[in-house]
Amino acid sequence: MPQPGLTARREFLHPRIVGVGTAVSPTSYSQQEVLDAFAITDPRVRSVFLNSAIERRHLTLPAVDATGARVAEPQGDLLAKHKQLAITMGADALRACLKRAGADLADLRHLCCVTSTGFLTPGLSALLIRELGIDRHCSRSDIVGMGCNAGLNALGVVSGWAAAHPGELAVVLCTEACSAAYAMDSTMRTAVVNSLFGDGAGAVALLAGERTGERAGEPTGEQAGAAEAEEGPRLLKFASCIIPEAIGAMRYDWDRDLARFSFFLDPQIPYVVGAHAEIVVDRLLAGTGLRRSDISHWLVHSGGKKVIDAVGVNLGLTRYDMRHTTGVLRDYGNVSSGSFLFSYERLLDEGVTQPGEFGVLMTMGPGSTLETALVQW
DSSP: OOOTTHHHHHHHTSOEEEEEEEEOOSOEEEHHHHHHHTTOOOHHHHHHHHTSSOOEEEOOOOOBOTTSOBOOOOHHHHHHHHHHHHHHHHHHHHHHHHHHTTOOGGGEEEEEEEESSOOOSSOHHHHHHHHHTOOTTOEEEEEESOGGGHHHHHHHHHHHHHHHSTTOEEEEEEEEOGGGSOOOOSSHHHHHHHTTBOOEEEEEEEESSSOOHHHHOOOOHHHHHHHHHTOOOEEEEEEEEEOGGGTTSEEEEEETTTTEEEEEEOTTHHHHHHHHHHHHHHHHHTTTTOOGGGEEEEEEOOOOHHHHHHHHHHHTOOTTTTHHHHHHHHHHOBOGGGHHHHHHHHHHHHTOOOTTOEEEEEEEETTTEEEEEEEEO
8 A cells, every 4th residue: 555645745746847958059051051052053952941931041051162161070070069069058057047047157966968969988978067067976977879758868867767766956967069970972862961951959957855054055136046046847758759660750870972961850750750740749747637738938949930830730839839849949949859958948038837836848850759858947
């Protein structure tokens, strides 16, 4: 028999989102500017760029040679670019997240870093701990190669860590240097990928229970105000759905012709993802007594115009429901695993959430996989 009060104890230990922060690389480009930079004239390729529902993306393009053409970047240079951008953007997003949480680097007890745009050993978590002077006893984890859905994969894992360590602050940091994962050959084969992704990092802080005073200290002044203002929703439940028959539809693998790693997106993937959106959301809400109409806030990964449309149609979502998803796509493109955190930050900045309201977070990526989380303010 369950112990009296066990359910309430578990409820209390549902981690709460207590801060969020985002960052991008320094330079943004319009789609037309990217086309001009690589002298792309094929009308079919240009149409993909200009009809993407993206206005600007933050990118770190290769240098130009004496003729003004963009120089080729070998894979070694791309890996170095990934390391530099991922650390710089990651540090900025982490600091912004902790500030909104009313915390600082000394409060951090677990750091989980997520990326799919490069491979490093030691991982980004170790590099950031050294770079920022974080306590050497901070536990860490790295999730590499899971793609655009990985932010919610990490959130599920780290929410378990937070629940097991009440009062201790954990951060999930998604940092994606998509400029380091390009294979620009001006063909239709790479057009969709090259028209879509941008550089970006997003961080989210989790806490179960009250912050441990003896370690973190009680926030005062501006910190106390920030902590109260940014008190966010509890993470109630996660649900996943993998589509094994579409395992190769989204991938990042070696391109022998270009001698580098390259993203591939199957043109049919928006419809495959859309067709499975209902399945995973119904699983998420099963046993909760909630219907889709009870969800006040939807934060869906900005995977691309067709993906967003397919998910919206299959779930019966309105343009208002998807406003942050489409707004992030418009202003940043697809920033991979951290995209949903850009949307969450915009929702917070609106100040429209009310206590008791429910929200659904949704990401999708290689596998092919859909990840969801149910939250309550």
